Amino acid sequence: MNKNSVVITGLGCICAAGGTLGSIMPNIYGGKRSLSLPTIFTTNLDKVSPVFEVPDSFINNSEELPNNLSRTTFFMVTALKEALNHAKLDLSLLNRFRVGVVIGTTVGCTLNNESFYRSYKENEYPSLKAVTKYLNNNPALSIARLYSCNGPATTVVNACSSGTDAIGIAKSWIENDICDLVIAGGADELCRTTYLGFTSLLITSTEPCRPFDKNRKGLNLGEGAGALIMESEISARQRGVRALAKPAGYATYADAYHPTAPHPEGTGLRKAISMSLKKAGLESSDIDFINAHGTSTPDNDKVEGTVIHDLFPGSIPVASTKAYTGHTLGAAGAIEAVFTVQSMIDKRLPATAGFEEPDDKCRIIPTTATTDVKGNAALSTSLAFGGNNSAVVFQAVN
Amino acid sequence: MSVSILGIGIVSALGCGISSLKEGLEGTISPVVTEEIIQIPSGEMSMPIYRAEINGLDRFISPQKLRRINRFIRMSMLSSFLAIEDSGITIKDKTKVGIAFGSGYGPHKTTFDFLDSLIDYGDKCASPTLFASSVHNAMASQVSISLGIKGPCSTLTCFEHTTASVFSLAESWLNEGDSDYVLAGVGDEHCPVRNYAAALSCSGKIIKPFIFDECTYLPGEGFVTFMLGKDFTKNSYARLTKVETGKGLPYTSNGPDHLFLAANGEKAKGNSYRSLKGNSLFAYSPLYGGMPSGSGFDLAIAALSLKEGKLYRGSKSSGIFTASINAEKKALLKGSSIGCIEYDGSNNFSIVSLSK
Numbered sequence: 150m151n152k153n154s155v156v157i158t159g160l161g162c163i164c165a166a167g168g169t170l171g172s173i174m175p176n177i178y179g180g181k182r183s184l185s186l187p188t189i190f191t192t193n194l195d196k197v198s199p200v201f202e203v204p205d206s207f208i209n210n211s212e213e214l215p216n217n218l219s220r221t222t223f224f225m226v227t228a229l230k231e232a233l234n235h236a237k238l239d240l241s242l243l244n245r246f247r248v249g250v251v252i253g254t255t256v257g258c259t260l261n262n263e264s265f266y267r268s269y270k271e272n273e274y275p276s277l278k279a280v281t282k283y284l285n286n287n288p289a290l291s292i293a294r295l296y297s298c299n300g301p302a303t304t305v306v307n308a309c310s311s312g313t314d315a316i317g318i319a320k321s322w323i324e325n326d327i328c329d330l331v332i333a334g335g336a337d338e339l340c341r342t343t344y345l346g347f348t349s350l351l352i353t354s355t356e357p358c359r360p361f362d363k364n365r366k367g368l369n370l371g372e373g374a375g376a377l378i379m380e381s382e383i384s385a386r387q388r389g390v391r392a393l394a395k396p397a398g399y400a401t402y403a404d405a406y407h408p409t410a411p412h413p414e415g416t417g418l419r420k421a422i423s424m425s426l427k428k429a430g431l432e433s434s435d436i437d438f439i440n441a442h443g444t445s446t447p448d449n450d451k452v453e454g455t456v457i458h459d460l461f462p463g464s465i466p467v468a469s470t471k472a473y474t475g476h477t478l479g480a481a482g483a484i485e486a487v488f489t490v491q492s493m494i495d496k497r498l499p500a501t502a503g504f505e506e507p508d509d510k511c512r513i514i515p516t517t518a519t520t521d522v523k524g525n526a527a528l529s530t531s532l533a534f535g536g537n538n539s540a541v542v543f544q545a546v547n
Numbered sequence: 548m549s550v551s552i553l554g555i556g557i558v559s560a561l562g563c564g565i566s567s568l569k570e571g572l573e574g575t576i577s578p579v580v581t582e583e584i585i586q587i588p589s590g591e592m593s594m595p596i597y598r599a600e601i602n603g604l605d606r607f608i609s610p611q612k613l614r615r616i617n618r619f620i621r622m623s624m625l626s627s628f629l630a631i632e633d634s635g636i637t638i639k640d641k642t643k644v645g646i647a648f649g650s651g652y653g654p655h656k657t658t659f660d661f662l663d664s665l666i667d668y669g670d671k672c673a674s675p676t677l678f679a680s681s682v683h684n685a686m687a688s689q690v691s692i693s694l695g696i697k698g699p700c701s702t703l704t705c706f707e708h709t710t711a712s713v714f715s716l717a718e719s720w721l722n723e724g725d726s727d728y729v730l731a732g733v734g735d736e737h738c739p740v741r742n743y744a745a746a747l748s749c750s751g752k753i754i755k756p757f758i759f760d761e762c763t764y765l766p767g768e769g770f771v772t773f774m775l776g777k778d779f780t781k782n783s784y785a786r787l788t789k790v791e792t793g794k795g796l797p798y799t800s801n802g803p804d805h806l807f808l809a810a811n812g813e814k815a816k817g818n819s820y821r822s823l824k825g826n827s828l829f830a831y832s833p834l835y836g837g838m839p840s841g842s843g844f845d846l847a848i849a850a851l852s853l854k855e856g857k858l859y860r861g862s863k864s865s866g867i868f869t870a871s872i873n874a875e876k877k878a879l880l881k882g883s884s885i886g887c888i889e890y891d892g893s894n895n896f897s898i899v900s901l902s903k
Binding site for chain 2: 192193194195255258259260261263266267269270272274277280284287289290294299300301302303304305306307308314318321325327342345346347348349350351400401402403404405406407408409416417420533534535536537
């Protein structure tokens with residue numbers, strides 16, 4: 150059976166750098182970073198790391214929405230509205246298509262309400278309001294319910310590669326004619342539980358993150374959502390909408406090495422990048438730029454930089470946009486995919502903010518200024534807890 | 548290209564391995580159900596809770612390597628080891644084996660254990676080990692590490708639709724050539740908070756899956772893993788014929804010959820299950836307990852039924868038609884198909900169908 154060709158027709162995003170993709174890109178091309186100490190929770194840690202927090206004013210809450218939506222779902226709704234507009238998709242028309250929903254997250258599907266649990270521990274018999282809220286906010290199921298989507302809906306929980314993997318699943322659904330159109334993306338919110346978890350692992354930085362820099366100290370957490378409208382090329386043509394790019398190749402491979410650290414040789418990442426290129430029918434020399442995972446942790450950047458150096462000989466432009474968004478965990482892959490496609494369209498790649506001094510161990514020098522790029526093909530990579538490595542190749546549509 | 552179930556590993560209240568499941572279906576053993584005391588506003592309540600029996604993991608992995616591995620991850624590891632063993636397959640290329648796992652609720656007990664570390668001892672004492680184990684993909688990750696599996700490795704969570712999502716993903720990896728084999732597994736873990744939530748709305752002592760107007764739900768735990776592949780050998784259990792999702796009734800005609808309902812006494816889903824018609828409806832949740840990944844356990848029962856050519860049929864009394872320890876067997880016709888259906892509380896269904 151011939152597979153359906155898949156294209157991207159809509160993009161949307163919300164993160165600390167802006168409430169819409171249209172407002173975010175000028176900020177990151179301009180090198181503007183918005184991080185601060187957390188305001189949505191408190192901690193009595195001796196040293197508090199800054200975060201990339203999304204101001205409430207960025208959240209699009211213009212329509213009647215149920216009042217028990219989580220912050221993660223609100224982020225996803227905000228990014229999705231922008232993506233649907235971008236794709237010229239009227240919500241009332243969605244039921245004409247077989248619409249699937251696949252969204253990556255980490256915090257967004259976890260029952261970790263601390264006040265509820267404290268009350269439970271103290272035998273104060275808390276109401277189940279927190280549990281009900283959790284049950285109503287599985288990201289994919291809640292979006293499918295809010296927009297009456299009639300296809301499959303699933304939430305990917307592969308930690309930090311979830312958003313990229315959601316795009317891979319969406320691609321497969323359309324190629325195999327399970328769906329005409331898929332809402333794909335990732336969404337995650339900052340929360341105290343995750344913040345303290347990452348702090349306990351000693352991988353957060355009390356300074357602004359510096360991806361690939363010799364003096365990098367760790368990551369800064371962030372929050373937000375990225376949304377992509379993916380559909381069959383036939384569907385896009387019939388609707389008369391412009392294809393922005395196509396997800397030409399996707400692959401994911403495990404390291405089978407360590408629960409929280411990447412394989413020192415980057416075996417899974419090498420395989421994921423190689424296979425994503427092979428599936429796209431491209432060579433590494435065809436890739437114009439890379440939006441790297443680039444968390445700013447010592448281990449990640451060393452492994453990722455080395456793999457990129459080895460697989461992309463020469464001086465391919467590489468940027469880490471986490472310097473503007475923070476590490477948004479389950480949303481990261483989707484947000485970075487959105488940035489990758491938009492950079493292809495704009496033919497510009499932002500500077501990797503915070504980078505100053507090269508690290509010989511990373512073996513790459515990321516962008517130090519907004520850089521002109523060709524927009525024919527680009528790669529976005531994600532590495533995750535558990536040793537997941539995922540890569541997606543985007544290609545321009547003629 | 549069709550996908551087949553080549554091996555099954557199961558860890559449940561019936562014990563470990565497909566033989567324990569079979570014994571449970573034949574009524575020679577009963578599930579392990581312990582009475583747990585739960586504090587609720589009206590006082591203490593005793594509730595039967597299904598607890599998985601995890602025995603024999605040391606056959607596959609040294610105890611030293613299990614030191615920091617929690618119960619949920621142990622269940623997923625053991626069921627995976629057992630699935631491979633049951634299939635009799637020797638894995639040659641570990642980059643061509645995928646792991647597609649899912650959990651209805653994820654590791655929520657582990658998440659609460661992590662919260663205990665910071666609530667009891669302060670923010671500075673948050674446990675990195677518990678945090679690393681509390682991410683949803685911790686099970687798939689540990690299975691990948693312990694078996695050296697380097698293919699695609701994904702975890703999905705969508706409550707009652709988790710099993711169907713996992714099978715759909717595994718099927719795509721096999722059909723697209725990403726994997727030669729996939730370990731497809733689902734499960735949920737025991738959690739006192741879940742028991743508390745159940746105790747606030749249910750007060751039964753046994754699960755009555757075909758009583759739709761009252762809550763007889765009792766929490767369960769376990770993990771079931773299927774070794775899936777493209778070859779159908781004489782030892783294979785069944786073929787995967789369809790994975791579907793939708794709203795309302797799953798089909799108007801040409802449905803599977805038999806339907807296994809993941810009904811587990813949750814009143815909110817009663818009307819959905821009640822609307823299913825036909826004389827060949829079965830429910831086995833009294834054997835494994837209530838959990839959103841329940842249809843995974845039904846799939847194991849369906850696969851076993853198809854392999855053995857017989858249905859394990861529960862006792863029928865007073866209109867209650869359940870799989871119970873007094874099973875009676877009925878021949879399963881050649882060519883029969885079995886659909887395993889699970890509803891959520893909004894009348895949306897997922898159904899995974901198998902045939903011999």
